[in-house]
Amino acid sequence: MSNTISISPIANPDSKAGQSSHAAGPAQVRGACPHDCPDTCSLLTTVEGGIATRVQGNPDHPHTGGVLCNKVSRYTERTYHPERLLQPLKRSGPKGSGQFEPVSWEAALADIAARLKPIAARDPEAIVPYSYAGTMGQVQGESMAGRFFHKLGASFLDRTICASAGGEALTQTLGGKVGMRVEFFAESKLIIIWGSNSIGSNLHFWRYVQQAKRACAKLVCIDPRKSETAEKCHEHIALLPGTDAALALALMHELITHDWLDHDYIAQHTLGWQDPDGGLRERALQWSPERAAAVCGVPAEQIRALARDYGECMVNKQPAAIRLNYGMQRVRGGGNAARAVACLPALTGAWRHRAGGVLLSSSGLFPVDKAALQRPDLLNGRQPRTINMSTIGNALLEPASREFGPKIEAVIVYNSNPVAVAPESGKVVQGFAREDLFTVVLEHFQTDTADYADYILPATTQLEHWDVHSAYGHTDVLLNRPAIAPMGQAKTNTQIFRELAAHMGFTEPCFTDSDEQLCRATFGDKVDFQQLLDTGFATLALPDAPFAAGNFPTPSGRCEFFSARLAAAGIGGLPEHLPNHEAAGTSVQFPLAMISPPARNFLNSTFVNVKSLRDIETEPLLEIHSDDAALRGITSGAIVKVFNERGEYRVKAEVSARARPGVVNGMGIWWRKAGLDGTNVNQLTSQHLTDMGRGPVFYDCLVEVQRETEAA
Template sequence: MKTVRVACAHDCPDMCSLIAQVDGDRITKISGDPDQPFTAGFACAKVNRDAELVHSPERLKTPLRRTGPKGSRQFEAVSWEEALDEIEAKWKAIIAQSGPLALLGYAYSAHQGQMNRHIVNGLFYAMGTSRLQAGTVCDSCCETAWDLTLGPVGGADPESVVDSDLVIAWGCDLMAVNVHFWAKLEIARKRGVQVVVIDPRRSRTAVSADWHLPIRIGTDAALALGIVHILVRDGLCDRAYLAANTLGFDQWERETVPRFTPDYVSDVTGLPVADIEKLAAMYGAAKRSFIRIGEGMTRLARGGQALRAVATLPAVTGAYGRPGGGALLLTAGSMDFNFSAVRKPSGPAATRLVNQTLLGRELLEMNDPPLRALFIAANNPAVTCPEAGKVREGLARGDLFTVVHDPFMTDTAAYADIVLPATTYLETEDFYRGYGNYYMQYSPAAVAPQGEAWSNFRLAQELARRMGVVDPVFAKTQKEILPEFFRGSTGAVAAVEPSSLFDGVPVKAAPPAGQSFATPSGKLEIYSQALADQGVPPMPDWQPDEQEVADAGKWPLRLLTAPSYFQPHTAFSGVAFLRQREGEPFCVLHPQDAAQRGLANGAKVRLFNERAAIGLLLKVADDVQPGVILVPGQRPGTEAVDGTVNMLCSDRLTDIGEGASYQSTFLDVEAWETRA
């Protein structure tokens, strides 16, 4: 029996340091690393079961070649040599006939290791193929809006929350997606610090907080502006901080803020005037307020404006200038690594882009040339992407040669021509940096690859050799590549000697206390000239969205999606215990809406709109407001009554950052038996 210190590679802001107990070629237990201050000795309920993920009987054991229709899950086992020979021959033939733009490499976030995640996209970058505009299904809206407001910098250190005097979890279910921040927050609560949750649903975090404000979906910007209105009215603004550190406050105060009276904000958000007044008073009285911002509030038509409005609040009170104060969206912007060494080893500076949110449309409509070959790793777009029905229609094209590299037979892999068995993170060596904390860690493999599984790293290097791509990164080991990540780095990252990381001990690289800004002006830009130049409102605002208003007139319910506690996404689908804990895919409807439709708890129901219809189990609960239907987690269609939730969502893009607008979805629900 031995222990191995590793880093968690799941798509989560905490990036926990873990201890893997290994007996021979098997992991017997996963637990949190007690020597990493943020992980603090515990792992979440999901990661605690990752030994079962590695050794799941559902793992793919060999390469597979399709033998039946796409989507039929009919495959035969082949050798790695046969599979790679076919991939090489197909790709070379397609390039000869249609050029490299006919190929698309698609690797995303299911493996957060900076080498295994990015070397696949680096291969296709070097080959000059069509290029994935990644992140639009997740964080491109919020990250772009943050960068336009504060610049490409990280937010407050989450460990500084122990010094805060008020904490707001705004659109962030900490217990589902940021449990170690919640643990730090409990330290502050022992001092009497209050925790406020602003969220359309009554999540576990909301239940455990001191106060929950059940805001209407899509009205976060209005509430933030309403708070500013009251702070201005009551003389609670830090005028000295605003004058020294912001751009455009005077104009914002004069032209936009006056509209957002408490009565108006109440009408928009559904919150009582008294609660809006109370929240603004609490925020104005706090000196070291900390806002933990969730990404979900930006996954709608005008999500960028929501982020900008909320992220500006700590500037109005001066909290950005004080330890324990400010806001946290992501930390990665202040961790100045040269990941381009792997992401962009060579290749043209510009080429054709494929927006991840628009994958289904591009598979069906892109031409000159059309996409003829697709390689997918570390993602499951047949479930994850909006218009998931379109994605599946595109994947079903007989003339599209698709390769999927995954540990499991996913909904996406079912449409592949070749499926290759992938390692999990516990079978790979890699370098990690958090995006919800300021830690970095080099992690060895805890066990050897299971069965015939290959890592993304190994596969990309072999495909590079076969395709004649000769950049050094495709011949180096992970340890040889790591120093490249630090080349030209600045700030706290520059102080770290790369070779010191090989002992696997986590290292913190936090920026100095107090928020810095990296905008063109060097200040927090309430007024953004870049947005003005794009024809987008240059100051944070809230306006009703015309398309949402029209859709709400046609459909009585609005969709709310959020991470679930045991199956937040399909990366955990291979653990039977977690599937059982979560139960079958379900939706949540308020008792009033259920009664109006004659629907009972536990019934099979049909969710439908003009795009699709899916089947889920119904839970009747007042966790959501009337007029909202909640679908937690992203689950495979094979587990549900029928279909998967993102079939209902359009591929409309957000106002800023060209992101996905999942929460701008309207629909209705009825008994499954009445389906057309």
């Protein structure tokens, strides 16, 4: 096969004009931000002489409004990074040494296929894909890759590492990943930001919040950490990690006792409020503010005040809105907590207003045709086992057995960096270091995971390929056009899997579908693709207030306080507070709870190696409250050892008011190789799972901290 680099042909005049316009002077190419962020911004890339010189927000896209976050505004630094991988590499040293030698595409793909074929002949389930949201694109994500692994018969991957607990909670309560439309937060009179540092992780939502604030809305932030967002709100409730359900139930208690309830909405549009065997009303009445205060570690009066603010919005017919985020669901009871919060708007009838309700994710509103993209029919009736990506450390070390299935012999990693981001990374490293594990990594850079690869295949960045994007923070579909040709020998994910399929001998016509065909197939006739070509985005046709008259996409058509599906699965049908696997105050040996919120200028482990952004973050830090620091003789700048039974992590301490007493904040997610001892905060997190959704519990973690030395 040729190593010639080309963009997949797209049959529309604009793409040809875009290529020829490079010689005529600067051109602007419309695209979409690919990263795991609710904002899914529309981009404009300025191209001169075939070089991308600037990436900026598209002013014509209402949600983007011409504004980008600090990270993506520097996207050209990432695309043209001096450490960018631009040719295939083959391992030449021990696993994890990072030693590689260049190899041709033909040699790499031929050898990969030669290594995979005998494994597949023995048992294709011994081959595991590992991917997540390195790109959120429907095409460069799981389209051609899904087809490849379905045809192969490889193990399924349960993609749980970010949002599965909260997603399951919404599905069981509201009927799907649905909620209010983000733009109407600008009209809300009370906005509760629950488990989110919106300034850093949801910038464009924050713009709507600022509009509401200027119109005299009250802002409340619920978060264990005093984030940048908490500082800008009128009230900050710094509860202990994993106690959100207790707080939500106590709010319900106050709504009931003060009769701040919309009885008509409850009667017509909810299920499970009152029941002879006990409904949500009875459960909530068990949670007085005093009881919740003892669990949450906050004053009872603060709980009463929030309930009063929320309830009086109902009394005064003013909209109250909750922006729920994924931080609060990364604990044992995260799903129950998300369910409890999602019940609140139905109690007060907040859904009657277009500026009322709750928003965790809007992704369930997009009519993505996953079957057309991923072609599950290629399985031919097979039902491979499923590997949970959140427990990949255990899975890679598991021997073959009747319960587990075959030992994992090969992993193909794309759009992810599991050695850095998966929990209990000591075990993840141990698994990837197996000499008998064949590992292929599609990447832009030599990440922690790429260090353990047998082959690294250079992938294109967002500026170099076609894709189409849904969103989970707004309701627009976006098209991404390639602004520049792929650099060096980089190939799109789709092209890599097309060529690998050919080397495996797969002859189905679907493996020759172009990226344009894949883009068009994503939504079929449900989205006007010509509009995407013409403007770069298209807005879904949705009602302003989706649940004003009920019509929830649940089996009952109501907001389900009681979920018969959960009860049938052996999980409580009503929301409840479940203590953490490692609850604060339950261990003398490890007395501090640790959360690991994202550093503002990184996105998970992406952008860590972009120098201008790394210089802002400076280095890995552990935020610790002055009370906890004084007990341990720790001052800002001291090197500390953070440890538990899973491992230890050496890092610089920062005595900070951002940390509440009893909780330390291990800012993440740095590449392990950037750590003092080649580790990061996930050395300490566990592979325990959430109550529903099989998600990870990154914020359900007890540690101790000891001072080592003062920094030089």
